[in-house]
Amino acid sequence: MTNRMKAKGDRYERDMRELFRANGFPGCERTKAGYERDAGDLHLDPVLGIGPGVIVQCKDVKTPLWSEWLDGLTEQVGESRAEVGFIAWKRSRPGKAPLNLAVMPVDAMTYLLRRAGYGTALGD
Structure with missing residues (x-):
């Protein structure tokens, strides 16, 4: 990755960290770059000794690589x-404000919705 692209990615990670901190996740932290065992770019709610409940992989590129990113x-x-x-x-997009999208597998989204109290009781 060129230094320009790395700087762009680092800036997006910092911007997202600040967005999450301002919206109810004051403990959101960036992980160390270049770590051999990748554990995501941001940990929204790190708990010392336990690990994060939610991680974020930040991408600021023109063309998404969904299959590769979801595997990662x-x-x-x-x-x-x-x-x-x-x-x-x-x-x-040229001439339009950037739009930050959150993408995750549907089973993970359903899990979060259930944890938030949406839906009805599941049958046994």
């Missing part, structure tokens, strides 16, 4: 021992 996300959730993870992708 699965590995990162396992490596970090997180409950769930998602991809934050900055969608940029």
Whole structure:
């Protein structure tokens, strides 16, 4: 990766960290770059000795590589021992404000919705 692309990615990670901190996740931290065992870019709610509940993989590129990123996300959730993870992708279009999207597997989203109290009781 060129220094320009690395700087762009680092800036997006910092921007997302600040967004999450300002929106109810004051403990959100970036992970160390270049770590051999990738555990995601951001840990939203790190708990000392336990690990994060939610990790984020940040992407600020023009063309998304969904299959590759989702495979990596699965590995990162396992490596970090997180409950769930998602991809934050900055969608940029000329002449329009950027749009940050959160992408995750439907089973992970359903899990979060259930934890938030949505849905009805599941049958045994």
